[in-house]
Amino acid sequence: MATQMLPFYDRVEDALQNSTLQHALERNMPRFVALRAQALNKLIDEAALRDQARAIRAKSLARLDELLTRLADTVEARGGHVCWATDGKAAGQYIAELAQRQAVKSIVKSKSMASEEIHLNAQLEAHSLEVIETDLGEYIIQLSGETPSHIIAPAIHMTRQEIGQLFQEKLGMEPTEDIPTMTRTARRVLRQRFVQADMGISGVNFGIAESGGMVLVTNEGNADLTTSVPRIHVAIMGIERVVESLDDLAVMLQVLARSATGQKLSVYTTFLSGPTRPGEPDGPEEFHLILLDNGRSRILGSAYAEALMCIRCGACLNACPVYQSIGGHAYGGVYSGPIGSVISPLLQPDVPDVHQLPYASTLCGACQEACPVRIALPDMLLRLRGDAVQAGKVAPGEQAAMTAWQATMNNPALYRAGGTMASIITRLVGGREGVLKQLPPPLAGWTQHRDFPTFAKQSFSERWAAQHGTDEEPQ
Amino acid sequence: MTTPRERMLAAIRAGINTNRAFLEAEMQKAPHTPPPHVHPPADDLQAQFVEEAQRAGAFPYICADAEAALDAIQKILSEHGANSALTWDFAQIDLPGLEALLNQMQITRLDTTVTVCGETQAQRVAHLHAIEHASVGISGADLGIAESGTLAVMTGPGRGRLTTLFAPLHIAVLPASRLVRGLGAAFDALRHQYGSDIFAEHANLTLITGPSRTGDIEMTLTTGVHGPGELHIIVLNEEEAA
Ligand code: SF4
Numbered sequence: 051m052a053t054q055m056l057p058f059y060d061r062v063e064d065a066l067q068n069s070t071l072q073h074a075l076e077r078n079m080p081r082f083v084a085l086r087a088q089a090l091n092k093l094i095d096e097a098a099l100r101d102q103a104r105a106i107r108a109k110s111l112a113r114l115d116e117l118l119t120r121l122a123d124t125v126e127a128r129g130g131h132v133c134w135a136t137d138g139k140a141a142g143q144y145i146a147e148l149a150q151r152q153a154v155k156s157i158v159k160s161k162s163m164a165s166e167e168i169h170l171n172a173q174l175e176a177h178s179l180e181v182i183e184t185d186l187g188e189y190i191i192q193l194s195g196e197t198p199s200h201i202i203a204p205a206i207h208m209t210r211q212e213i214g215q216l217f218q219e220k221l222g223m224e225p226t227e228d229i230p231t232m233t234r235t236a237r238r239v240l241r242q243r244f245v246q247a248d249m250g251i252s253g254v255n256f257g258i259a260e261s262g263g264m265v266l267v268t269n270e271g272n273a274d275l276t277t278s279v280p281r282i283h284v285a286i287m288g289i290e291r292v293v294e295s296l297d298d299l300a301v302m303l304q305v306l307a308r309s310a311t312g313q314k315l316s317v318y319t320t321f322l323s324g325p326t327r328p329g330e331p332d333g334p335e336e337f338h339l340i341l342l343d344n345g346r347s348r349i350l351g352s353a354y355a356e357a358l359m360c361i362r363c364g365a366c367l368n369a370c371p372v373y374q375s376i377g378g379h380a381y382g383g384v385y386s387g388p389i390g391s392v393i394s395p396l397l398q399p400d401v402p403d404v405h406q407l408p409y410a411s412t413l414c415g416a417c418q419e420a421c422p423v424r425i426a427l428p429d430m431l432l433r434l435r436g437d438a439v440q441a442g443k444v445a446p447g448e449q450a451a452m453t454a455w456q457a458t459m460n461n462p463a464l465y466r467a468g469g470t471m472a473s474i475i476t477r478l479v480g481g482r483e484g485v486l487k488q489l490p491p492p493l494a495g496w497t498q499h500r501d502f503p504t505f506a507k508q509s510f511s512e513r514w515a516a517q518h519g520t521d522e523e524p525q
Numbered sequence: 526m527t528t529p530r531e532r533m534l535a536a537i538r539a540g541i542n543t544n545r546a547f548l549e550a551e552m553q554k555a556p557h558t559p560p561p562h563v564h565p566p567a568d569d570l571q572a573q574f575v576e577e578a579q580r581a582g583a584f585p586y587i588c589a590d591a592e593a594a595l596d597a598i599q600k601i602l603s604e605h606g607a608n609s610a611l612t613w614d615f616a617q618i619d620l621p622g623l624e625a626l627l628n629q630m631q632i633t634r635l636d637t638t639v640t641v642c643g644e645t646q647a648q649r650v651a652h653l654h655a656i657e658h659a660s661v662g663i664s665g666a667d668l669g670i671a672e673s674g675t676l677a678v679m680t681g682p683g684r685g686r687l688t689t690l691f692a693p694l695h696i697a698v699l700p701a702s703r704l705v706r707g708l709g710a711a712f713d714a715l716r717h718q719y720g721s722d723i724f725a726e727h728a729n730l731t732l733i734t735g736p737s738r739t740g741d742i743e744m745t746l747t748t749g750v751h752g753p754g755e756l757h758i759i760v761l762n763e764e765e766a767a
Pocket of ligand 1: 309361366417422
């Protein structure tokens with residue numbers, strides 16, 4: 051089986067050869083990691099807060115049927131409409147029909163992984179509906195025709211020069227490398243889009259069952275404009291994103307922004323409960339909530355239910371040595387990094403090379419350590435490899451290498467020793483900077499098909515310890 | 526015939542049943558009640574709020590009385606050459622004399638009402654165009670959260686969403702008595718004011734922490750990408766003067 055020809059390996063190779071991307075990753079990844087560590091560091095009891103966050107997410111899943119029912123009933127009682135979408139097609143169809151019924155001409159959208167997951171823009175464009183992304187990073191990649199490279203920083207792989215060039219070509223901006231000028235240009239252009247739009251589509255960070263409130267978190271304020279300027283607001287929510295109460299939410303919000311960007315709260319944390327009320331001067335006249343399953347109920351009943359606890363903060367991406375080396379595009383899907391490697395094969399089992407994603411990990415454990423809800427990502431990655439081997443979806447060489455990894459994983463002491471050993475070996479043997487072409491046996495099978503990113507000189511826990519106690523504040 | 530709702534709920538119940546033991550054990554491993562605050566308590570809430578709001582990029586002002594507050598606002602408005610304003614109903618902003626100040630400075634007050642029942646899309650767009658060049662939005666605020674420098678703003682009749690969002694400059698008036706320590710305490714205070722279902726009568730609550738910002742180009746912090754690029758918070762501490 052010519053594994054090397056598979057797109058996944060090509061994409062990894064591309065990413066490693068792309069000097070712009072490598073530069074951006076080198077520059078930015080350590081900042082993400084440091085900001086997050088500093089923010090969590092200052093809490094009275096970080097461990098307890100994360101335990102609470104995990105328990106609350108577990109409750110959401112344990113009572114998902116009841117909470118969704120309550121959420122939907124409350125939204126309807128407030129004058130909103132609810133669509134139960136078993137898959138992406140059902141969601142797309144609902145929105146397209148709504149747009150046609152309401153003679154919608156122009157749609158603005160704030161960033162939403164769920165809508166990316168179901169290729170909503172393509173679905174709507176097939177109905178001749180124009181959809182404009184309004185998050186600056188998403189807008190940039192929409193203009194350049196790419197897909198996002200990071201959950202919370204979609205255009206992290208582009209330089210200011212590339213973006214300046216793009217704005218010059220597409221928006222008629224005067225040539226400049228000045229970032230504030232580019233930002234002002236985007237504001238001016240997008241503001242007109244907001245004013246003209248008759249429909250706004252947003253994601254949902256959390257849905258509150260007890261009050262029918264949708265919670266949206268952004269720094270730019272684009273979700274606020276998306277949900278208050280156009281006449282119709284459509285919110286797409288993965289069914290797992292529900293929490294029971296405002297109290298549950300208060301815990302989740304304390305960890306979300308800190309884990310994502312190191313902020314205490316994002317600039318805008320917005321709660322919306324149904325359409326505008328009588329007497330209110332602004333806000334949408336119509337509100338539609340789309341509850342998206344698209345494979346989630348299947349995951350809920352699988353050995354990977356825990357993956358649904360994810361709050362999409364991106365911390366595991368930033369912490370991952372593989373992500374730090376290859377960025378997001380190489381993962382080939384909407385979700386990248388460790389969590390992407392877990393949920394992409396589960397959400398889209400029919401995509402051919404998706405089952406190789408669980409191999410895009412050194413199983414170093416940094417992701418689980420970074421995860422605010424302590425999802426057992428390495429454990430799930432390992433089990434997914436086993437599943438893929440059993441289903442005959444990966445090559446034999448990988449299987450052998452995987453078995454070697456599995457042996458060390460089964461013994462934590464051995465794993466730690468192996469981790470350290472590998473760390474030393476990779477730094478000694480590493481050819482091109484930061485990348486290793488060939489691992490010594492028994493791991494050789496693993497590098498047969500890919501370059502192996504060198505381990506960070508310090509492990510995550512060592513880096514954490516080094517940062518602990520610093521008093522530098524995140525920007 | 527089953528509805529999509531019934532089908533989805535049945536699939537979800539089947540999923541829960543498979544993993545019930547695991548999920549229930551996990552949900553019981555820690556209490557769910559939020560802590561009222563998550564940072565060590567500061568002695569001086571007001572000083573903490575000011576420090577955190579500044580850290581988030583906002584400009585807080587402590588004003589001992591309405592006169593000082595109006596002075597501060599006048600300065601901000603004239604520095605920005607403001608000539609038109611989106612404002613809440615003046616009764617909803619706890620600052621007597623604000624309307625007179627705007628009149629005296631010849632700042633036009635724009636009508637933020639864009640939702641008029643039965644209007645067409647073209648009429649709505651016309652309303653929006655009429656306010657799109659507003660120089661400033663002036664609002665009140667329900668609460669200030671000290672440990673994150675956050676404003677909590679519940680909107681409603683006379684209290685528009687676009688006031689805090691649309692213009693490049695936002696000025697918020699916050700009585701110092703409305704400062705709370707943390708997010709947990711803020712939700713308690715909101716429930717106290719609006720009832721246990723805080724959204725029963727209000728469709729929108731926004732927590733604002735600093736000016737609109739983005740790091741999407743080379744992770745370089747830039748403000749004002751969509752919302753206000755400057756946020757000024759007038760903390761009115763009349764007790765201090767007494
Ligand atoms: S798996 Fe955990 S760390 Fe990764 S995005 Fe989800 S919540 Fe964040």
